[in-house]
Amino acid sequence: MNSSVAAGRLYVVSTPIGNLGDFSFRAIDVLRGVALILAEDTRHSRTLLDRYEIRTPVASHHEHNEAKMTPGLVARLRGGEDLALISDAGTPLLSDPGARLVSAALDAGVVVTPIPGASALLSALVASGINSERFTFYGFFPRKGRDRASTLAELASLPHTAIVYEAPTRLAETLTELEALG
Numbered sequence: 001m002n003s004s005v006a007a008g009r010l011y012v013v014s015t016p017i018g019n020l021g022d023f024s025f026r027a028i029d030v031l032r033g034v035a036l037i038l039a040e041d042t043r044h045s046r047t048l049l050d051r052y053e054i055r056t057p058v059a060s061h062h063e064h065n066e067a068k069m070t071p072g073l074v075a076r077l078r079g080g081e082d083l084a085l086i087s088d089a090g091t092p093l094l095s096d097p098g099a100r101l102v103s104a105a106l107d108a109g110v111v112v113t114p115i116p117g118a119s120a121l122l123s124a125l126v127a128s129g130i131n132s133e134r135f136t137f138y139g140f141f142p143r144k145g146r147d148r149a150s151t152l153a154e155l156a157s158l159p160h161t162a163i164v165y166e167a168p169t170r171l172a173e174t175l176t177e178l179e180a181l182g
Contacts, residue, residue, distance in 0.1 A: 010113070028052050037083075125161070
């Protein structure tokens, strides 16, 4: 008899952006079936999980604890548990934490399975009417200084669409800066 345990699976589950009705049946099934859900902000995620009566335990997993938590989570995966990673809204790893965990899981031979769904960058692109054949995603803008100025200049020089995330409190300032670049 073989006493080895098959590795678990890490699910990377996209969550709705604003409309809780934009959640797939598959995502609900996955979240109900895993041993643990890793959420950026457990209080925020609780609204979604309660809506769909998902009673799976939830642990906080964010940029401030990801390095510390990753080895233990990979051990759980290697021990045969299935885990799910979610973000507050949209697709995990797109300007959200989780890359360290996914990379470590892959390095450990764990299967990583994306559960597709909402993505703010793709939603914005398809609703814009702008050519979507070629684009660059920059994530969040640097807040200030030389990095911000060089990123703005780089964006202005691109021959194709560029998509960035920006905080609502800085949006007007960023649009003014982009307009000044031509």
